[in-house]
Amino acid sequence: MVPSAPLDASPAPKGSARLSPLNDAHIAAGASFTDFAGWQMPVRYSSDLAEHRAVRTAAGLFDLSHMGEIVVLGPQAAEALDHALAGRLSALELGQAKYSLLLNDAGGILDDLVVYRTGADRYLVVANAANRQTVADALTQRAASFEADVYDESDDIALIAIQGPRALEILQNVPELGIEAGADVPEDFEEKDIEQALAELKYYRSLSGTYLDHPVLIARTGYTGEDGFELYVSPDDAPALWSALLETGAGAGLIPAGLASRDTLRLEAGMPLYGHELTTSTLPSQAGLGRVVALSKPGDFVGRSAIERGAPEDARVLVGLAGSGKRAARAGYAVHARAADGGSDAGASDAGSPGAGGPEAGSPGAGASDGSNTPVGEITSGALSPTLGHPIALAYVDPALAAVGTALDVEVRGTRIPFTVVALPFYSRKKN
Amino acid sequence: MAVPVDRRYTAEHEWVRLDGDTATVGITEYAAEKLGDVVFVDLPQAGSEAAEGSVVGEIESTKSVGELFAPVTGEVVEANDAVASSPELVNSDPYGEGWLIRVRVAEPARLEELLDATAYAALIGDGE
Numbered sequence: 001m002v003p004s005a006p007l008d009a010s011p012a013p014k015g016s017a018r019l020s021p022l023n024d025a026h027i028a029a030g031a032s033f034t035d036f037a038g039w040q041m042p043v044r045y046s047s048d049l050a051e052h053r054a055v056r057t058a059a060g061l062f063d064l065s066h067m068g069e070i071v072v073l074g075p076q077a078a079e080a081l082d083h084a085l086a087g088r089l090s091a092l093e094l095g096q097a098k099y100s101l102l103l104n105d106a107g108g109i110l111d112d113l114v115v116y117r118t119g120a121d122r123y124l125v126v127a128n129a130a131n132r133q134t135v136a137d138a139l140t141q142r143a144a145s146f147e148a149d150v151y152d153e154s155d156d157i158a159l160i161a162i163q164g165p166r167a168l169e170i171l172q173n174v175p176e177l178g179i180e181a182g183a184d185v186p187e188d189f190e191e192k193d194i195e196q197a198l199a200e201l202k203y204y205r206s207l208s209g210t211y212l213d214h215p216v217l218i219a220r221t222g223y224t225g226e227d228g229f230e231l232y233v234s235p236d237d238a239p240a241l242w243s244a245l246l247e248t249g250a251g252a253g254l255i256p257a258g259l260a261s262r263d264t265l266r267l268e269a270g271m272p273l274y275g276h277e278l279t280t281s282t283l284p285s286q287a288g289l290g291r292v293v294a295l296s297k298p299g300d301f302v303g304r305s306a307i308e309r310g311a312p313e314d315a316r317v318l319v320g321l322a323g324s325g326k327r328a329a330r331a332g333y334a335v336h337a338r339a340a341d342g343g344s345d346a347g348a349s350d351a352g353s354p355g356a357g358g359p360e361a362g363s364p365g366a367g368a369s370d371g372s373n374t375p376v377g378e379i380t381s382g383a384l385s386p387t388l389g390h391p392i393a394l395a396y397v398d399p400a401l402a403a404v405g406t407a408l409d410v411e412v413r414g415t416r417i418p419f420t421v422v423a424l425p426f427y428s429r430k431k432n
Numbered sequence: 433m434a435v436p437v438d439r440r441y442t443a444e445h446e447w448v449r450l451d452g453d454t455a456t457v458g459i460t461e462y463a464a465e466k467l468g469d470v471v472f473v474d475l476p477q478a479g480s481e482a483a484e485g486s487v488v489g490e491i492e493s494t495k496s497v498g499e500l501f502a503p504v505t506g507e508v509v510e511a512n513d514a515v516a517s518s519p520e521l522v523n524s525d526p527y528g529e530g531w532l533i534r535v536r537v538a539e540p541a542r543l544e545e546l547l548d549a550t551a552y553a554a555l556i557g558d559g560e
Contacts, residue, residue, distance in 0.1 A: 032465065032466075032468075043468070043495075044468055047468075047469050047523070048468050048469050048493075048494055048495070049469040049471070049494065049520075050469075052494075260468055260494060260495050263495075264494055326471065326472040326492075327472060327474075327492070328471075328472075328492060328497075330497070383494050383495075384471045384472060384492070384494065386471075386494065413490070413497070
């Protein structure tokens, strides 16, 4: 047995990798590790499917300390970010967060980010680990003509995410977690206790909390498609907070979850992953992120002219694909058109097509003799969905074949497997 | 990680246990752990011929795909239906219920050339 994809878990620490402040806790928990952007991070603790299900049904705890945290500080921090990023960050209220993009001059995506306004003159920009330096350098350069300074504080901030339907009740019961009494706390939180404040914290909002009397930024954000919180804490306090969360949540089904489950969770939620769906040659509109670019904001921003010119008409666009059976379409696999007269619409699979397009399932390989061998697209992420039970994938395809319901074939190691374009997200939680 | 001594191993992290002229084939605990949760197994049909070193099946986890190589030459006499319907058996019991195929071996003596438990344990870093 030789995996055709590289073995992604190593049982022993690697000498050169950067270590999370929670590394000892992961080793004690029996984690398997992966090298992720130069960091040794848990890929799974025991079972990535069990971790995935825990997040969907109870709660999972993630160590995201590898992510980059960059602070922009100064009287013109807002203007600097309006110039540096695609969104209108000056419009953020204190305590509000926004998903944004760092573009290059050609409109390509250098990174996708979450930006928190943590003070009148202070923003926290959270970058992907692999892009930390790119983001820090670009922000420093782009803020140079503004009264704002850029600080890469990644080494001084650990990040723990608790995600899942029971995340709130667990966090509410963590001992030593409180609300900071300070100038930067929104007024309406000052007099409330932490339980109420957490319950009332809205999606994509944060509050200044304390843990063991040290500052912790508590944000209602995440990357799993579930309710949950992300906790920005000092590396010194991170191990105690991690343990306290696990102890508090054990009875509610909270378990630590690795990057493998994080990837299948975000995929089900239809969220892009940098390096897969987003690259320097991807324009936001191709990725379905046109709404993230605030063309209406005043003044120039990096990438504006390229975005205004728009993508070429034939530029491929991101779609969701759903298949039947159990075989996953994986990153790099070619997507082909289904020939209209290929005779592959005779349903022969063991499960109905889950997509909106009706019975598209042919027996595996039924499309192999169809049509052209020129691919019409490529898979960027894919897996057998743990929640839905059928294969799901994100792919860039020719715009003429991007409509929901379009039948396509994916070449899975020599066999063409039928898939259907479906609306994103693949999974969305029931909201009360 | 215990490596059973009643069978032979390949460098591709498969095990082979001979009973008469029939070899039972599976993947090792080490391989199963590296793969992560197995979610789909594609096995050859009974009656098909397997040539030593050829790809006869696939093992998919959420994160990656592994190829199943025939560790010996012979006729596939059985594929494990239980694993086809419950792929998690490969993770929960890789040396037992998670076996994959049975092959009627043309030359049983060839198995002597495969790794023994000691050699395989050394290959995977012994006890990691």
